[in-house]
Every structure is written in structure tokens, then in C-alpha cells.
Ligand SMILES: Nc1ncnc2c1ncn2[C@@H]1O[C@H](COP(=O)(O)OP(=O)(O)OP(=O)(O)O)[C@@H](O)[C@H]1O
């Protein structure tokens with residue numbers, strides 16, 4: 001080989017793209033450094049192979065496309081899935097050229113990472129669109145359910161307890177509450193529910209929840225637990241984290257037919273943005289196909305039989321984890337099993353002192369206090385008033401923030417303002433601001449809404465849809481709290 005040939009070869013060997021060359025008889029002429037780096041095989045290993053293409057392209061269809069491209073040798077890039085030495089599938093683009101002496105040269109580059117980034121972006125955009133859509137539906141649905149539940153509950157008071165009508169009404173209420181549960185889960189997905197996050201030791205939260213978890217799992221399944229995040233603190237809503245854990249463990253349980261193991265691990269790790277806490281739920285159940293994996297975070301996507309899955313478990317987990325600035329990823333293979341990993345940022349602060357929540361008092365009965373209900377939906381307003389009146393409160397109503405301020409000027413006896421959040425003209429948050437700045441700063445205000453993005457963390461909130469019982473208990477709590485503050 002001449003000097004310049006040798007130099008030429010060195011350049012090809014070290015080129016930043018993959019280059020391989022085969023003689024007409026199939027022997028290897030070149031397998032450069034980049035080929036080895038991307039696919040794992042060395043030139044010596046390649047020379048040993050009987051049929052390298054069968055190794056790189058196990059699927060016959062894919063191999064046929066490769067052959068056709070080699071045949072054409074038109075120098076155009078085509079995209080392939082190539083199996084590397086470690087068994088991973090790489091996405092690569094290759095172009096083939098033919099020399100007059102019958103040797104073939106191929107040039108390729110690896111786009112696996114790029115495709116991954118693109119897929120993540122597409123997934124993020126899809127999830128955002130679905131979030132907006134389902135959040136909007138949940139919002140409107142909430143008002144309907146509030147009316148259904150409240151009407152059924154009020155009607156119950158009008159009929160004898162053991163009548164058939166009472167049973168029908170009970171069924172309506174039950175269905176309404178199931179609907180409310182569904183809506184709540186949708187709201188978690190679209191990140192419209194409200195979390196109470198505080199600094200907690202992650203392993204403590206999980207450890208306290210283990211007994212409940214065990215009850216979810218039948219005897220035939222082994223539950224292996226390894227809590228190793230130590231004293232790592234996260235900023236988390238305990239109930240939300242429990243919900244995520246339930247959803248993951250339920251899925252793992254459902255994926256195992258007969259005997260199997262669910263492994264549950266926590267640990268500290270270093271992530272791209274700093275220290276993290278990881279939670280992994282692994283099962284050796286059915287696993288998922290690629291097609292399933294691509295869709296699991298879509299609301300209502302389920303492979304389970306009608307009635308046994310709603311397809312909201314993972315979307316809810318996705319939404320809740322996102323609200324903790326965390327991420328969730330899934331590794332799964334059919335017949336092998338599934339590992340779901342949650343990553344949460346570690347929080348650097350002492351865990352909050354546990355403040356016990358106020359005990360529920362009585363059944364929320366009123367003592368003739370005056371409540372100003374601010375609600376633009378006429379039916380919801382009527383239901384709210386009727387429920388409060390039935391519980392012993394005096395009720396005034398306003399259809400918006402502006403009217404509420406006018407009524408407050410006229411009626412000094414108002415003990416509590418109970419307001420919707422989203423209303424035309426003046427919404428709940430502005431009403432609160434105006435009250436705080438003006439002569440009504442001492443009147444407490446609480447909100448009822450299913451759509452609480454724009455509310456301050458400290459605001460008292462009754463999530464819609466509520467039942468009349470929840471409404472009166474909530475109002476009593478707000479009044480008692482205000483009384484305590486003024487004492
Ligand atoms: N651990 C797992 N193993 C195998 N498949 C899973 C696993 N977790 C989720 N899946 C698949 O993802 C789908 C969606 O899961 P998701 O939890 O969102 O809904 P679901 O379990 O079907 O219903 P729901 O949780 O609302 O009762 C499941 O139907 C199942 O096909």
C-alpha cells in the first residue's frame with residue numbers, strides 16, 4: 001500500500017461517520033472506528049461472521065429493503081433499525097455505493113438519539129393537547145355532576161326513606177359520585193387538581209403506606225420491598241404519592257397471571273438537574289408491546305376488559321408526578337415484565353413539622369349565619385342555596401364578583417362569602433382581592449370550583465362536584481376557622 005493509500009485509509013478509519021466496505025467476494029475491506037462505536041462489533045468479529053446482514057437485520061423484511069438498496073447503489077440515505085452487539089436496536093441511515101471493481105462501500109450515521117428526542121417532544125405535545133381537552137371536559141362535566149348530585153340529595157329529603165323512589169335517588173347519587181371520581185382522576189391528569197405539597201421524608205411516606213399496599217395484592221404474589229432513599233426529602237403531597245403508588249402496584253398486580261413478584265424500590269440518585277429520589281415498581285408479568293407502551297399515558301387507553309379498567313391509572317400518575325416536577329418512564333418487554341420508574345427532585349430542607357389537620361366538626365349545621373353565594377350558573381347557585389338553607393343557614397346570592405361587592409356593602413351580617421372561581425366580568429380571585437383591599441377585609445371568603453389553576457395556595461377550596469353534605473361541612477369549617485382567627 002502506498003503512503004497516500006495508507007493515509008487515505010487512516011482518514012476513513014477515523015471519520016466521524018460509519019463507513020464499511022466489502023469486496024465483491026464478500027470479504028471485509030473496511031469497518032471503521034465509528035461502526036465499532038455505534039454497533040459494538042469489532043472488524044475482527046465482523047470478519048468471522050458468515051452473514052453479517054442477518055446479524056444486523058434479523059427481520060427478513062428489513063433485510064429485503066437493505067438488499068434492494070445495495071443492489072441499486074444509488075448513494076441515497078435510507079433509514080433502518082439495526083441490532084447492535086448488546087441487542088439494542090439502533091436507528092441508522094445508510095447509503096450504498098458500488099465501485100467498478102465490484103466492491104461496495106456504505107456510509108451511515110446513527111440517528112437513534114435524535115429520534116428519541118423527537119419522539120419525546122411529540123409525546124409531550126400530545127399529552128399537553130390531551131390535558132387541555134380533558135381539563136375542559138372535566139370542568140363542564142363537574143357543573144353537571146354537581147347539579148345531579150345536589151338535586152338527587154335534596155329530593156331524597158322529600159320522599160320516605162324506605163320508598164322505592166329513595167332507592168332510585170340513592171342510585172343516582174352513587175352514579176354521580178362515581179362520575180365525580182372519574183372527573184377527579186381526569187383533573188389529576190390534566191394537572192388541574194390542587195396539591196398540598198410539603199417537605200416529607202420520602203421513605204417515611206412509603207413505609208406508612210405499605211400495610212395498605214399489601215392489602216391490594218393477593219397472597220399468590222410476592223411483594224419485595226427495598227426502601228433505600230434514606231433521609232431524602234421531597235416536596236410532595238402525600239395523598240397524591242399514595243395514589244400514584246396504588247396505580248402502579250395495581251397495574252403490576254393485573255399484569256401477573258398466577259404467581260409472580262412485584263418489586264418495590266426507592267433510592268437516591270443523581271439526575272441531570274441535581275439529586276433525585278427514584279421509586280421503581282417492577283413486575284415479572286405480561287409486559288407490554290411497543291404499541292401499547294406508546295399509548296399508556298393517553299387517558300382512557302386500556303387493554304383490559306370493559307369494566308375492569310378505565311385507562312386512567314397511568315395518565316393520573318403522569319399528571320401527579322408532573323405536578324411534583326418529576327418524570328415517569330417505563331421499560332417493558334412482552335413476556336418479561338415491566339418496570340415503571342418515578343424520578344422526583346430531592347428537596348433540601350427540613351421536613352415540615354407535621355400539623356394535624358383540623359378535626360371534622362359535627363355535621364356542619366348552621367346557626368342562622370348568613371352566607372353570600374357567588375355563582376354565575378343559575379342551577380348550581382340554586383342548589384347551593386337550597387342545601388345551605390336546609391342546613392340552617394341564611395343565604396344571599398350574587399351572580400358575579402361585582403354584584404357580590406354591592407351586596408356586601410348593603411348586608412354587614414354576611415359571615416362568609418362562598419364563591420365560584422371562574423365567572424364572567426369579575427371572577428373569584430379578583431373578588432377576593434377587592435374584598436381584602438376594601439371595607440370587607442374581615443369577611444372570610446372560600447371557593448368552590450373544579451378549576452383552580454388561578455387560585456392562591458392558601459385559599460379555602462371546596463372541589464366541585466360536591467355533595468350537599470360536603471358543602472355544609474365545608475361551610476361550617478370555614479366559619480369555625482374564621483371565628484377562631486378573630487378570637
Ligand atoms: N405493569 C404493567 N404490565 C403490563 N401492562 C401494563 C402495566 N401497566 C400498565 N399496563 C398497560 O397499560 C394500560 C393502561 O394502564 P392504566 O393504569 O392507565 O389503565 P388500566 O389499568 O387499564 O385501567 P385503570 O388503571 O384506570 O383501572 C393497561 O391497560 C395495560 O395494557
Ligand SMILES: [Mg+2]
Nearest residue numbers: 250251313314
Ligand atoms: Mg391501571
